[in-house]
Amino acid sequence: MKPAVGIIGVGQMGGAIARGLLKQQPSPVKKLYLSDKNQECLKPFLEQAEPVTSELLVKEADVVIVAVKPHLVEEVIKEIAPELTGKILVSVAAGVSLKKIAGWGVPAECEVVRVMPNTPALIGQGFIAITPSKVDELLANIFNSLGEVVFLEEKYFDHITALSGSGPAYIYLVAEALIDGAVRLGLPRDVARKAVVQTLIGAGTMLKETQEHPGILRDAVVTPGGTTAAGLYQLEKQGIRGMFADCLEKAYERAKNLT
Ligand SMILES: NC(=O)C1=CN([C@@H]2O[C@H](COP(=O)(O)OP(=O)(O)OC[C@H]3O[C@@H](n4cnc5c(N)ncnc54)[C@H](OP(=O)(O)O)[C@@H]3O)[C@@H](O)[C@H]2O)C=CC1
Numbered sequence: 710m711k712p713a714v715g716i717i718g719v720g721q722m723g724g725a726i727a728r729g730l731l732k733q734q735p736s737p738v739k740k741l742y743l744s745d746k747n748q749e750c751l752k753p754f755l756e757q758a759e760p761v762t763s764e765l766l767v768k769e770a771d772v773v774i775v776a777v778k779p780h781l782v783e784e785v786i787k788e789i790a791p792e793l794t795g796k797i798l799v800s801v802a803a804g805v806s807l808k809k810i811a812g813w814g815v816p817a818e819c820e821v822v823r824v825m826p827n828t829p830a831l832i833g834q835g836f837i838a839i840t841p842s843k844v845d846e847l848l849a850n851i852f853n854s855l856g857e858v859v860f861l862e863e864k865y866f867d868h869i870t871a872l873s874g875s876g877p878a879y880i881y882l883v884a885e886a887l888i889d890g891a892v893r894l895g896l897p898r899d900v901a902r903k904a905v906v907q908t909l910i911g912a913g914t915m916l917k918e919t920q921e922h923p924g925i926l927r928d929a930v931v932t933p934g935g936t937t938a939a940g941l942y943q944l945e946k947q948g949i950r951g952m953f954a955d956c957l958e959k960a961y962e963r964a965k966n967l968t
Pocket residue numbers: 717718719720721722723724744745746747750763776777778779781785801802803825826827828874875
């Protein structure tokens with residue numbers, strides 16, 4: 710039996726999950742309930758999902774996904790906790806541990822999991838980490854429709870938040886930098902954008918399909934004494950590996966100290 714799913718907080722991430730679920734045919738959910746303080750967030754979903762109060766959502770949904778900002782998770786969970794017996798509670802919040810959630814009045818008969826998705830879930834191309842529990846299969850059925858699912862111990866959740874949760878933003882920055890760099894050289898912006906987007910998709914798909922080490926795929930592009938070697942030299946000289954390592958470390962530390 711398909712579960713009824715409710716999402717509390719239909720902003721950037723909750724909205725992406727809702728859209729991803731609604732796009733999937735056949736639908737992985739029996740019914741989708743949505744609740745948000747901001748009515749504007751609910752408008753795009755009025756035809757396909759049921760906007761309800763959080764109180765009603767918790768009564769009707771088998772799986773309750775909390776997708777509000779990390780500092781608001783405590784308030785939301787404390788409010789809905791008494792109604793969670795027999796339900797599955799999913800928190801997508803960065804930096805909010807299962808231990809903390811357990812202290813907010815959630816009944817013992819409620820399975821609590823953390824999920825770290827990313828916004829490409831909106832188009833079924835997300836990366837979704839889920840803490841292992843008794844309801845792995847049920848959650849895999851729901852989240853597989855949003856992208857690639859991995860079950861991951863909670864001790865790695867700050868790592869995965871820094872990497873794939875935040876990851877799309879790093880890639881968009883790289884894309885923007887490449888487009889602007891090409892425009893600086895004189896390439897028309899629309900051509901630069903198309904070239905960058907397809908290069909990212911092509912390189913990403915090669916990584917996925919060939920399963921090769923990135924270095925091997927890179928070497929195939931680098932003609933000795935050629936253009937790529939000249940470009941890569943500049944990136945290495947300016948410390949691109951260290952920059953990404955620092956970027957991940959800062960994001961990881963921030964996840965640890967968010968709430
Ligand atoms: N954005 C991302 O890429 C990712 C986000 N996350 C996690 O997802 C969570 C949400 O982030 P994000 O979507 O960016 O945030 P948003 O602010 O875009 O979305 C949160 C939504 O929840 C609403 N809200 C606030 N309080 C309540 C409440 N009591 N009841 C119902 N709705 C409420 C907000 O309304 P209002 O604006 O009026 O306050 C807002 O519309 C965070 O915990 C974040 O860590 C995880 C992975 C990726």
